[in-house]
Amino acid sequence: MAVALILLLVAVASVLFHLFSPWWWTPLASNWGYIDDTITLTFWITGAVFSAVVVFMAYCVFRFRHKEGRQAAYNPENKKLEWWLSIGTAIGVAAMLAPGLVVWHQFVTVPADATEVEVMGQQWMWSYRLPGKDGKLGSTDARKISSDNPMGLNPDDPNGQDDVVVQNDDLHLPVGKPVKVLLRSIDVLHDFYVPEFRAKMDMIPGSVTYYWFTPTRTGTFEVLCAELCGVAHAQMRSKVIVQEEKDYHAWLEKQQTFAELSGPRNVAKAAYKTESE
Template sequence: MQALALAITLVGMVLGAFLLTALRVWWFAPLASNWGNLDKLIIISLVLCGGAFIAINLFVAYTIYAHNSHRGRKAFFFVDNPRLEWRLIWLTAIGIVLLLAPGLYFYAQVITPPQKPYVIEVLTQQWLWSYRYPGKDGVLGPADIKNYSPANPFGVNTEAQTSQDDVPALGGPLYLPLGQPVLLRMRSNDVLHSFFVPEFRMKMDVVPGMVTQMWFTPTRTGEFQVICAELCGVGHSTMIGKVVVVEPKEFERWLEERPTIAQTLQSTGNAQR
């Protein structure tokens, strides 16, 4: 009875997992970027790993039920089975290739941004997301953590001409134009963070002392949530932000209405006098 109960439990576990997946009880957030291929990659992994999960557990359930102990019955012992072992080795190797090959193909696309993306700087700190846009010259001015001050959180080089017209957005939100490839260059002012927007299918760690980057193309207007996917301190759960994807003309209007770095520093200096 114990063997039968355990076998039924394993079959029920497999059936429950299959139904939860087939009915999409927990599934992807609605796609809002060009990275639908990553969904395909996850589905390939899910099918391969799910197939192995089902096969192994059903085999274990059958073995428990069909070969449970009976009085007078002895187990058969053999040292090895080279034929079976080689079959398992080849089957495992094929499974690994099927998992890795699509991943390497898609990863090559992820790390290769288009030639002329719209570049935005992302600055993280406990527990805030901030952004810096290029001004009318289309170039982000140089910045360095050594230039950091409360009045200059991005650490921009205020003497550089290309920095004067940059547009900061302290605390966000991150406004993006629809259909425009966007390259986010990310820095941290303190500890390790991770920029994650589920609808964009992109996540990248933001590491102190270095610049990391990720790119995508927004394909749907609306508001989306930025989540910090790395434990960054006691306020980690509150480190959320907002992404707003709008039509290109609306984005241009929003950008023109924002004060530039030069205007921000000037107003801060006047306030301190």
């Protein structure tokens, strides 16, 4: 009897803790409320199954408790019960997977008017690249990464000369504008994650992954790495600052382009080469 009561208390306490927990999602700041809805649906389905299983266990413990003279009946198969369990399980799994597949399709179907922004992760810092006045990002090549060219831009690509490079600093974005985030890593697995945006994706060396979102409110939001990437993983942080469009463009005008960053270095290299000769 005591064990049955404990099991019932576990089920009730688990549901109440979920409903009244002080630890919940950060306030949504993007268009991905669908992800919250999908997670909530998953919680309800798994919570209902968990509660049903625990209550059934409590019932069995109470109903079939030991009594003198009672003998258990051996019933190795029950095809009717197996069919009901198989069908119920299939319906529950489909109910959890179907919304996720719908959201995933939306997650990787980028709007035509989205602006591309590149995020590069490395142990243990974030770097960003935004398109310049031509609205296009230049090409990159990991083999061109160096101290003078930390994001590996192709210096011969004219589309990259006006790209805005932000190294180990904060990313600024305009509110209400869709953004396609291109994700790269130059060493190990990283994961670009802003909790308020609900959007994240692994960054795989040698590949470019992506997703998109639309910031829906202004503010400063912390960037986390959601993939264990080394001893300083917890310190790999940055900020995304979402601003009104005029404030965003004012910030953008103050940033240096790839041409401006590489120009002084190339001049210095040429002068050094001339002196050496």
